[in-house]
Amino acid sequence: MDGLNTAPHAAAHTAQPGGGAQVDGRRSRVRAVISAARYHGVELDAKDFRGEITEVTPSPASLVRWLGEQGLVARAIRLKWRYLVRMHDSPPVALMFKDGTAGLLVGADPTRNLVWLRDPMGSDGDVPVAVDELRLSQVWTGDVVMVARSRTQSETEAPINLPWLTRMVMREKKSLRDIAIASVVLSLVSIFPALIVMQVINNVVNHHSMSTLVSISMIIVVLAVYETLISFGRREIVLVLSTRLDSRIALVIFARLLSLPLEYFERQQAGNVIGRVSAIYKVRDFITGKLMTTFLDMFTLLVILPFLFVLSATLAWMTLAAAGLIGLIVVIFVGPVSRMIGRVITAEMKRAAILYESVAGIRTLKTLALEPSRRVEWDVATADVVRAKLDAGRLANWPSTLASPIEMFISRGVILVGAYLLLTGSSSLGAGGLVAFMMLGGRVAAPLVGLAKLLEEFTEIRAALGEAGSVLNQPTETRALTNGMRPKILGALSFQDVMFTYPAASSKALDDVCFDVPAGTMLGIVGRSGSGKSTLTRLLQGVSRNYTGFLKLDGVDLREINLTHLRKSFGVVLQDNFLFRGTIRDNITANRPGLTLEDAVRAARLAGAEEFIERMPAGYETWIEEGSTNISGGQRQRLAIARAVITDPKLMILDEATSALDPESEALVNANLKRISKGRTMVIVSHRLSSLVDCDQILVMERGRVEDIAPHHVLLERCAIYRQLWLQQTRHMNPQNAHAGPAPLLAEGD
Ligand code: ATP
Ligand code: MG
Numbered sequence: 001m002d003g004l005n006t007a008p009h010a011a012a013h014t015a016q017p018g019g020g021a022q023v024d025g026r027r028s029r030v031r032a033v034i035s036a037a038r039y040h041g042v043e044l045d046a047k048d049f050r051g052e053i054t055e056v057t058p059s060p061a062s063l064v065r066w067l068g069e070q071g072l073v074a075r076a077i078r079l080k081w082r083y084l085v086r087m088h089d090s091p092p093v094a095l096m097f098k099d100g101t102a103g104l105l106v107g108a109d110p111t112r113n114l115v116w117l118r119d120p121m122g123s124d125g126d127v128p129v130a131v132d133e134l135r136l137s138q139v140w141t142g143d144v145v146m147v148a149r150s151r152t153q154s155e156t157e158a159p160i161n162l163p164w165l166t167r168m169v170m171r172e173k174k175s176l177r178d179i180a181i182a183s184v185v186l187s188l189v190s191i192f193p194a195l196i197v198m199q200v201i202n203n204v205v206n207h208h209s210m211s212t213l214v215s216i217s218m219i220i221v222v223l224a225v226y227e228t229l230i231s232f233g234r235r236e237i238v239l240v241l242s243t244r245l246d247s248r249i250a251l252v253i254f255a256r257l258l259s260l261p262l263e264y265f266e267r268q269q270a271g272n273v274i275g276r277v278s279a280i281y282k283v284r285d286f287i288t289g290k291l292m293t294t295f296l297d298m299f300t301l302l303v304i305l306p307f308l309f310v311l312s313a314t315l316a317w318m319t320l321a322a323a324g325l326i327g328l329i330v331v332i333f334v335g336p337v338s339r340m341i342g343r344v345i346t347a348e349m350k351r352a353a354i355l356y357e358s359v360a361g362i363r364t365l366k367t368l369a370l371e372p373s374r375r376v377e378w379d380v381a382t383a384d385v386v387r388a389k390l391d392a393g394r395l396a397n398w399p400s401t402l403a404s405p406i407e408m409f410i411s412r413g414v415i416l417v418g419a420y421l422l423l424t425g426s427s428s429l430g431a432g433g434l435v436a437f438m439m440l441g442g443r444v445a446a447p448l449v450g451l452a453k454l455l456e457e458f459t460e461i462r463a464a465l466g467e468a469g470s471v472l473n474q475p476t477e478t479r480a481l482t483n484g485m486r487p488k489i490l491g492a493l494s495f496q497d498v499m500f501t502y503p504a505a506s507s508k509a510l511d512d513v514c515f516d517v518p519a520g521t522m523l524g525i526v527g528r529s530g531s532g533k534s535t536l537t538r539l540l541q542g543v544s545r546n547y548t549g550f551l552k553l554d555g556v557d558l559r560e561i562n563l564t565h566l567r568k569s570f571g572v573v574l575q576d577n578f579l580f581r582g583t584i585r586d587n588i589t590a591n592r593p594g595l596t597l598e599d600a601v602r603a604a605r606l607a608g609a610e611e612f613i614e615r616m617p618a619g620y621e622t623w624i625e626e627g628s629t630n631i632s633g634g635q636r637q638r639l640a641i642a643r644a645v646i647t648d649p650k651l652m653i654l655d656e657a658t659s660a661l662d663p664e665s666e667a668l669v670n671a672n673l674k675r676i677s678k679g680r681t682m683v684i685v686s687h688r689l690s691s692l693v694d695c696d697q698i699l700v701m702e703r704g705r706v707e708d709i710a711p712h713h714v715l716l717e718r719c720a721i722y723r724q725l726w727l728q729q730t731r732h733m734n735p736q737n738a739h740a741g742p743a744p745l746l747a748e749g750d
Helices: 001-012 021-039 046-052 062-068 134-140 149-155 162-170 175-205 211-257 261-269 270-311 313-360 363-366 371-423 431-472 477-481 535-540 563-567 582-588 595-605 608-614 634-644 664-675 714-717 721-728 735-742 743-749
Strands: 072-078 092-099 102-109 113-117 129-134 138-149 493-500 512-515 522-527 546-551 568-575 649-654 681-685 698-702 705-710
Touching: 021 046, 021 062, 021 092, 021 102, 021 138, 062 072, 062 129, 062 138, 062 681, 129 134, 134 138, 149 261, 162 175, 162 211, 162 270, 162 431, 162 714, 175 211, 175 270, 211 270, 261 546, 270 313, 270 431, 313 363, 313 371, 313 431, 363 371, 371 431, 493 535, 512 535, 522 535, 522 721, 535 546, 535 681, 568 582, 568 634, 582 634, 595 608, 595 634, 634 649, 634 664, 664 681, 698 714, 698 721, 705 714, 705 721, 714 721
Parallel strands: 512 705, 522 681, 522 698, 568 649, 649 681
Antiparallel strands: 072 138, 092 102, 092 138, 102 113, 113 129, 493 512, 493 546, 698 705
């Protein structure tokens, strides 16, 4: 026991001030919370923390904030020993030590009055040490950081459907309760005017009593004030509730959309995706509008209905029966009407897709003068929408038409029946009572009819929710993005019998791909169009993950690696790179936390972008317009390269990054690539073989298979396809020139 006890003590002492203790403390605290998060299956990266918090000794509060940003729920609290020692079956907890370091509580034993601690800087396999109250009190500040998995984490997994929405709404218990109370009070208050009218007619008018009239008027004024206030309150609560729901839904659906794999977006039209996801707002409107109102009206019903029965049971039954009849009519029409509405939604979505595609592809559309045919397409789609709307409207007109005589009966017919009953003396209801009944009867019919109409809309809403769900309930990458290993990536690649077929494609895009390259290799990939070069790089980035065979990065199976970690460790430059609206500096740092202007300048220099950025009017603060219209293609590529190298990735993938460039820009970029390649693995896909001659290895692809892999001069001798490609490209020039071309520009790029 003694032997165990000395260990944390010693550790705590060695970490006390002196030497790099503060840096140690910082790392130790961050490592402690990372270990605690790992218990919940969430892998965090200490490097992210470096970027975001600059304190030397991270305070519990900043640790909690950071954890919160990483999607966890964390709490910093001050604990007494007697609570700590009872945490025997809780997840690991980080204890803050006085010297700025931290310990990880991994167990407790209340009967022996001991807790078990692990040094966060040690390895996971270390045996925890037992510490008693006295020992701990010497080093522990009393602060602990507890970590739990975020609720939204599981929410990002839950399918988006009606139960999900219901849970969303039900979470606002407090608002719902307040709204219910306000509604009941409102209903009660609203009974009184009817009662008062009854009194006025029965007593004041019949008995000519002025004093009663005065007191009744006073009551009416007071009630009016109350009613105004309460309905104001109710509207306010409904407003708050619906905005809160709104923001909740917006957050969840956007997070969900971003966690869908890239492959999904590639298969779908963007307009279609946007249209479907937006359908959720229809659902939102329904919930906070119609559903809420009807729900509230139900309270009115509950309060008023008994009162109607007190006034006159016969009339109350008649009102109910009439309202029920309306309900029946609506229910009968629910099916056909919602089918019609489904047609409207489909037609509208089709039209929206045309609109979106036209705007997104306007350049092509204009240059090919396709406006007329597009207009025809739009006209046809519009006609479809109009027809569907007309049909749906006509059909929906029927239940309203059929219901209107019944509604008239409720509001006017009932009074006639009442008067008849009054005259024949079969009812004790006075003239005042009759008027009161009329005033309240309308309030009962409306919610009942509303309820039936709700049913009608409900089917429409279910369809809309289904649309949204068809996008948002696709399998997400969330698990792969948050789980898995985070090994240090050096860049050794190994493909073993990798086969891959695109979904819905008939032939294999990659067929038995086998090759190995050590870390630090500059690997060129060539091959005819469609031979699988881009597919190969996509597998590397974890875009497509359902391949067979083994793809290893530094000996670790790619599928075991945390996807976020993997993508963060890569730098990728494609043929057409998207720059976001913002300054050049924003685009190079891509708003990644912790990157400064110095980093941006360093990256720009490496990418050969420095000289043109400095010639720009506002330098690094130059604003890039939407669609990067104010910079040239070559400049954009160099910015994209800077954006990729800024994080110092160990593996860079360039897929025809230079093929859209003019020879001069291309030579400049290629020259810079050689500098960039130092200390990292580069995978360069290019159609221009001349830019690959300096690669350590060149992989020749042909119909998804590896034809050969070797340096340029070897391939030239032994690989027929390579030789053919090479000769095609150099037929009209002197090979030496092609080779020497970039040399003078290299100097310019530096
Ligand atoms: P290029 O030089 O023209 O860029 P590539 O060598 O990069 O060609 P890949 O894009 O890897 O070729 O395509 C390999 C094969 O996979 C092709 O036959 C192509 O038709 C098919 N393919 C590529 N992308 C998809 C996709 N998203 N869905 C279905 N098939 C695809
Ligand atoms: Mg390609």
